[in-house]
Amino acid sequence: MNSNDRFFASVEGIVGKGGILVSEQELEPYAHDEFATDEFSRMPLAVVKPATAQQVGEVVALCAESGIPVTARGGGTGLSAGCVPSEGGIILSLERLSDVVEVDTKNQTITLEAGATLAKLYEATGQAGLFFPPHPGDEGATVGGAAAANAGGARAVKYGTVRQFVRGLDVVTADGRLVKLGGKAMKSSTGYHLMDLMIGSEGTLGIITGVTLSLMAPPPATMTLVVPYETAVSAIESVPPLLNAGIVPIAVEFVEQYTLKFSEELVKKSWPAKQGDASLIIIIDGQDDEALLALAEKISGILEQHGALDVLVAEDRERQAEILEIRSMIYEALRPGTAELFDVCVPRSEIAGHIGFVKELEKREGMRLPTYAHAADGNTHTHALRRSVSGGVFGDELPGWQEHHLTARREIYADAIRRGGFISGEHGIGLVKRPFMRENLGDDVIAMMASIKRALDPKGILNPGKVLP
Ligand SMILES: Cc1cc2nc3c(=O)[nH]c(=O)nc-3n(C[C@H](O)[C@H](O)[C@H](O)COP(=O)(O)OP(=O)(O)OC[C@H]3O[C@@H](n4cnc5c(N)ncnc54)[C@H](O)[C@@H]3O)c2cc1C
Numbered sequence: 489m490n491s492n493d494r495f496f497a498s499v500e501g502i503v504g505k506g507g508i509l510v511s512e513q514e515l516e517p518y519a520h521d522e523f524a525t526d527e528f529s530r531m532p533l534a535v536v537k538p539a540t541a542q543q544v545g546e547v548v549a550l551c552a553e554s555g556i557p558v559t560a561r562g563g564g565t566g567l568s569a570g571c572v573p574s575e576g577g578i579i580l581s582l583e584r585l586s587d588v589v590e591v592d593t594k595n596q597t598i599t600l601e602a603g604a605t606l607a608k609l610y611e612a613t614g615q616a617g618l619f620f621p622p623h624p625g626d627e628g629a630t631v632g633g634a635a636a637a638n639a640g641g642a643r644a645v646k647y648g649t650v651r652q653f654v655r656g657l658d659v660v661t662a663d664g665r666l667v668k669l670g671g672k673a674m675k676s677s678t679g680y681h682l683m684d685l686m687i688g689s690e691g692t693l694g695i696i697t698g699v700t701l702s703l704m705a706p707p708p709a710t711m712t713l714v715v716p717y718e719t720a721v722s723a724i725e726s727v728p729p730l731l732n733a734g735i736v737p738i739a740v741e742f743v744e745q746y747t748l749k750f751s752e753e754l755v756k757k758s759w760p761a762k763q764g765d766a767s768l769i770i771i772i773d774g775q776d777d778e779a780l781l782a783l784a785e786k787i788s789g790i791l792e793q794h795g796a797l798d799v800l801v802a803e804d805r806e807r808q809a810e811i812l813e814i815r816s817m818i819y820e821a822l823r824p825g826t827a828e829l830f831d832v833c834v835p836r837s838e839i840a841g842h843i844g845f846v847k848e849l850e851k852r853e854g855m856r857l858p859t860y861a862h863a864a865d866g867n868t869h870t871h872a873l874r875r876s877v878s879g880g881v882f883g884d885e886l887p888g889w890q891e892h893h894l895t896a897r898r899e900i901y902a903d904a905i906r907r908g909g910f911i912s913g914e915h916g917i918g919l920v921k922r923p924f925m926r927e928n929l930g931d932d933v934i935a936m937m938a939s940i941k942r943a944l945d946p947k948g949i950l951n952p953g954k955v956l957p
Contacts, residue, residue: 492533495554499536499578502546507584509535518579521566521918522626523829528569528919532559532579539584541601541658541666541697547580548695549664551949559951560691562633563605565626567829568918570637570690574953582632585697591616595672597655599700602632609701619706621647621738624914625816632696638688640914642739642771642815645864649914651687658698659686662945672700685940690916691951693944707773710738711780712808714800715768715791716761720744720847720859723766724840726794727863730770731836733790735783740864741769741815742843747858749880750821751814759814760807763797768863769815777803818860825875825882827893828920832904833867833913845903846870855892857900867913872896901927917955925957 489497499508509515512531520529533556538544551558557577564571573579582603589599591612598613598620607627613620624639633639635657640649647653656670669683670676686694717723723742730740744766748759761767770787774780781801788799802808819829834842843859846868850857856877861868872893876883886892901911901924911921911928926934938956941948 495550495556496534498550499534499547502550503536503538503543507537507539507543509537518561518564518581519572521564521569521571523567523569523918523920525827528572528574530572530574530576532573533577535579535581537581537584541585541660544580544585544660544695544697545664545666547578547664548660548662551578552663552947555947555949557949557952558695560632560636560695562603562630562636563626563628565629566633566637566918567831567915568912568920570916570918570951570954571633572919574919577949577952580695582630582697586630588612589698591618592672593618596703597672597700598703599656599698600631601698602635602658602696603630605630606634613703616703617706618703620653620701620703622650622653624650625819631699631701635687635696635699636689636691637916638914640862640865640867642741642862644862644867644914645740646736646738646773651684653702654683654687654699655702656698656700657683657686657696659694659696661694662947662950666697670700688916690918690955692941692955693950695950707738709776709780710771710773710808711777711784712802712811713768713770713772713784713787714759714761714802714811715770716764716797717766717768717795718764718797720766720843721840722795723768724843724861724863726768726791726796727839728836729794730787730790731864733786735772735787735790737770737772737864739769739771740862742861742863743767743769743815743818744858744860746877747818747822747860748814751818753880754821755813755817757810757814760800760802760811761798769811815860819869821880822858822871822873825871825873825877827872827874827889828897829915830870830872830897830900831867831912831915832870832900832909833865834904834907834909836864836866838907838909839863839866839868842868842903842907842909846900849896849899853892853896855886855889855896857896862913865913866909870900919954922953922955922957925955
């Protein structure tokens with residue numbers, strides 16, 4: 489028996505026969521996340537699927553003893569190669585820890601095992617007549633992964649990102665101990681806020697096995713507006729006046745007309761606004777339809793003073809769902825031609841300038857860089873396309889696209905940093921953005937992060953090679 493076989497036997501002793509995968513065929517789907525380029529793929533030594541938090545602790549303790557890296561994996565929907573085992577070792581998949589533990593209506597909380605999907609979370613909260621506001625785009629993501637990445641989504645404008653809704657975490661430490669951080673209480677000034685340190689740490693400081701989330705009563709009524717503009721920049725520039733008027737929508741999404749064509753083609757549905765180069769999608773909530781109509785009128789007045797060509801109101805649920813479907817399928821529609829999806833976040837006042845910069849870069853590099861954005865958050869998603877585009881259809885691969893892609897990545901990050909922004913607004917750093925961390929945060933902040941990593945994971949076994957440069 490070689491050392492790997494001995495290790496596999498010990499793991500099997502903890503998780504049982506079905507809890508460990510070692511054949512190449514079984515390992516391949518775990519070699520990459522949604523950002524599946526060859527450059528960022530790596531086969532794990534094994535995939536381990538514990539069924540309880542206790543088993544997670546025992547597996548991590550065993551790996552700590554043997555110096556074997558542990559990379560946590562939730563739904564694998566990440567877009568920054570965060571759950572790729574870049575330095576080998578095991579993938580610790582949370583997929584068998586997928587139960588809803590408790591919905592507590594009195595405290596308005598839900599507790600789930602970390603591997604429960606967002607789809608399960610929304611179903612359980614809906615059944616209890618409650619609402620979890622954040623909505624990262626892929627419901628196959630897990631609650632543990634969403635907490636580990638501090639995921640965002642379109643509804644962050646009014647309610648915030650996942651961080652604002654995490655009340656408690658169950659965490660396995662780098663030496664295999666089980667600890668509880670936070671809980672159901674609304675407030676705590678009791679020592680260092682270690683729970684907040686875990687949120688967004690991308691599996692580099694601990695393994696999340698359970699999550700308690702705050703919920704709220706659902707808004708009684710919602711309405712969706714589609715607002716076309718002549719240019720991308722005029723659409724973006726109309727957002728601050730709206731917010732300055734005291735109106736806080738649930739979502740303010742920016743989309744370009746030529747990007748929508750791909751999505752319309754995919755879902756076989758038609759975008760309601762045909763004028764101009766760009767649109768805003770504005771979602772508002774309120775007590776009833778009458779209040780929403782009054783608010784929609786106020787919004788129309790403000791936006792028409794700031795370049796809106798029209799304001800189209802979708803009152804019925806079917807039309808609202810259709811608009812959101814076209815928006816949310818843009819990623820899927822652009823995927824076949826995408827070299828990379830960027831996720832920078834700039835101060836709101838800089839977003840028009842940043843999008844203008846991307847348009848110039850597009851011309852300079854001869855590469856299409858379609859951009860959509862959570863416009864009120866300053867969080868843009870630009871696709872670097874490796875194929876030519878005509879209407880809503882992809883053409884051939886661009887000669888030399890690889891070089892243009894690397895230039896686009898470098899320049900987009902540099903522009904976001906120049907404007908006081910960050911290289912990731914919600915997708916996380918993972919492996920892909922790691923080389924740009926020092927440029928973004930500076931040596932002193934990186935040194936502080938490195939000392940936290942050393943304190944909580946002295947052997948460096950938790951998701952090594954990620955986040956820190
Ligand atoms: C179509 C599409 C749309 C998307 N839209 C959005 C969006 O609107 N907003 C947004 O923020 N993101 C979005 N994403 C990205 C992705 O869904 C989120 O980052 C999500 O939170 C990842 O969850 P996951 O369970 O798939 O995590 P994974 O991809 O499995 O892992 C992500 C990171 O978290 C770590 N991790 C996972 N589980 C744990 C755990 N239990 N303990 C410790 N560390 C863990 C991993 O090691 C890795 O570093 C989208 C992705 C797709 C494919």
